[in-house]
Amino acid sequence: MIENDTRHIVLSDQLWEEFLIRPDKHRLEFTNHAYRKFPPSWQLSLRVLAQHFLLYIERGRVAGEINKAPLVLQPGNLVWIGPTTPHAFKPQSKEPITFRLFRFRPKIGERQIAFTAPYLIQKNAQDMLWLLSALLLEIDQTSDLADKRRRSLLFLLYTNIAQNQNSLEKSSSQLSTHQQKAIQDDIYKKQPLLPTPQELAKLAQLSLDYFTIKFRNTYGLPPRKWLLKKRIQYASELLAEQAHLTIGQIAEELGYADLFLFSRQFKQVTGETPSAYRNRTSQGNLEYVE
Numbered sequence: 001m002i003e004n005d006t007r008h009i010v011l012s013d014q015l016w017e018e019f020l021i022r023p024d025k026h027r028l029e030f031t032n033h034a035y036r037k038f039p040p041s042w043q044l045s046l047r048v049l050a051q052h053f054l055l056y057i058e059r060g061r062v063a064g065e066i067n068k069a070p071l072v073l074q075p076g077n078l079v080w081i082g083p084t085t086p087h088a089f090k091p092q093s094k095e096p097i098t099f100r101l102f103r104f105r106p107k108i109g110e111r112q113i114a115f116t117a118p119y120l121i122q123k124n125a126q127d128m129l130w131l132l133s134a135l136l137l138e139i140d141q142t143s144d145l146a147d148k149r150r151r152s153l154l155f156l157l158y159t160n161i162a163q164n165q166n167s168l169e170k171s172s173s174q175l176s177t178h179q180q181k182a183i184q185d186d187i188y189k190k191q192p193l194l195p196t197p198q199e200l201a202k203l204a205q206l207s208l209d210y211f212t213i214k215f216r217n218t219y220g221l222p223p224r225k226w227l228l229k230k231r232i233q234y235a236s237e238l239l240a241e242q243a244h245l246t247i248g249q250i251a252e253e254l255g256y257a258d259l260f261l262f263s264r265q266f267k268q269v270t271g272e273t274p275s276a277y278r279n280r281t282s283q284g285n286l287e288y289v290e
Contacts, residue, residue, distance in 0.1 A: 005077045005178070009108060009111050009112070009113050009114070009258070010113075010114050010115070010116060011113060011114070011115060011116075012116065012132060012262075013115060013116065013162060015116075016113070016115040016116075016158070017155060017158065017159065018178075019106065019108075019113055020106070020151055020154055020155040020158060021151050021152060021155050026106050026107055026108045026113060027105075027106070027107045028104060028105070028106050028107075028147065028150060028151060028154075029104060029105045029107065030054045030102065030103070030104040030139050030150075031051055031103045031104060031105060032101065032102070032103040033101065033102045033103070033135075033136060033139050034100070034101055035095050035098075035099075035100050035136060036098070036099060036100075036101065036112040037059075037097070037098045037170075038091075038096060038097045038098075038099075039096055039097075040060075040091045040093065040094050040095065040096060040097070041091075041257075042090075042091060042097055043088075043089065043090035043091070044064070044088055044089040044090070045088055045090065045283075046065075046086055046087070046088040047086070047087065048084055048085070048087075049081070049083060049084075049085075049103065050083050050084070050105070050112065050235045051083055051103045051104055051112070052080065052081070052082060052083060052102075052103065052104050052105070052106070053080075053081040053087070053101070054079075054080050054081075054101065054102040054103075054104075054132075054157070054288060055073075055078070055079050055081070055099055055100070056077070056078045056099055056100040056101075056125060056129070056132055057073045057074060057075055057076070057077045057078075057097075057099050057102050058075060058098040058099055058100065059075055059095065059096065059097065059098035059099075060091060060092075060093050060095050060096060060097035060098060061073070061074050061075075061091070061092040061093040062074075062076070062090070062091060062097060062099075063089070063090060063091075064087065064088045064089035065086075065087065065088055065102075066079070066081060066085060066086075066087045066118070066119045067085050067086060067087070067118040067119060068086070071121075071262075072092060073089070075121055076120065076123070076124055076125055076126045077122070077125065078121070078122040078125035078128065078157075078161065079120070079121050079122075080118060080119060080120045080121075080157070080158070080161055081113055081118070082114045082117065082118050082119060083105075083114050083116060084114075085118040085119055086257075087119075089208055100132050100136065102132075102135065102136075102139075103286075106152075115158075116261055120161045120162060121161075122160065122161045122164050123164075125161075128156075128157060131153050131156055131160075132157075133158050134149075134153055135150060135153045135154070135157075138150050138153065173213075173214065173217045174214055174217045174218040175204060175214050175217075175218045177214060179204045180218065182203050182204065183200055183203065184206070186199075186200065186203055186267045187230065191234065191284050192234055192238075192253050192255075193254070193255045194227050194230060194253050194255075195227075197211070197212065197215075197222075197223035197224055197227065200215075200223060201223075211223070228265060228269065229269055230284075231254060231265075232265065232266055232270065233267040234254065235250060235251075235254055235262070235266060235274070236266075236270065236277060238250045238253070238254075239274055239277055239278045239281065240277075240278070240281040240282075243278075243282065247259070247262075247274045247275060247278070250262075250274070251263075251274075
């Protein structure tokens with residue numbers, strides 16, 4: 001248990017999961033549930049609920065804010081908003097908005113239970129739609145077995161969203177797939193020359209300092225060292241395959257104005273001089289720099 005007051009008990013993730021599936025420890029009351037379609041004029045003004053609020057967007061785009069953070073929800077997005085978290089939504093498209101919603105109170109005595117995060121988001125929740133449909137069918141059932149099924153469904157929803165949230169937090173420190181592809185495409189387009197770290201940062205639409213951090217988290221090296229390794233990798237291919245080119249011509253093709261600098265950097269990366277590398281590979285010991 002992390003925090004408690006007269007109205008709420010905030011639990012750690014592990015305790016929250018345990019309480020979801022243990023009916024002997026708390027009550028679970030659903031206060032609202034629906035599968036609704038609203039016109040584009042619909043909007044939800046800023047509010048704070050005392051219950052948990054689960055919202056799945058099935059059709060249309062919704063803009064808004066949760067806990068003062070702006071966001072846009074698209075079809076397939078699922079958001080779980082904890083109690084007392086302020087939120088507001090309004091349509092961002094001209095088509096009708098269709099969504100599934102649930103409001104519920106897990107309680108110990110008269111105090112509600114909450115998890116530590118103010119809200120959780122699952123961006124691609126289509127695979128969990130069957131859980132929401134099953135939950136919608138079970139809510140109006142009154143048997144003890146139906147109560148256990150509702151708890152189990154909420155448990156599965158929460159653990160799936162929380163797992164995805166952890167993945168998002170990890171991936172947010174790295175370059176996105178789109179940014180990585182843009183970098184690779186730019187490098188391929190400019191060969192045998194290479195872009196600078198500043199050019200790649202601009203391509204990724206990030207400041208140089210922030211780009212450097214995300215780049216290192218993604219590739220394991222800062223941009224300058226990674227680009228140097230790429231440059232020498234390409235040089236090793238030319239040395240091995242283009243015997244008609246002198247080492248000076250290869251250095252010039254790679255953008256080096258100084259042959260000594262090229263030789264020094266090549267040895268720094270490979271452990272041998274360009275001439276030694278060429279001699280070795282010409283004897284059949286073909287081995288490209290990785």
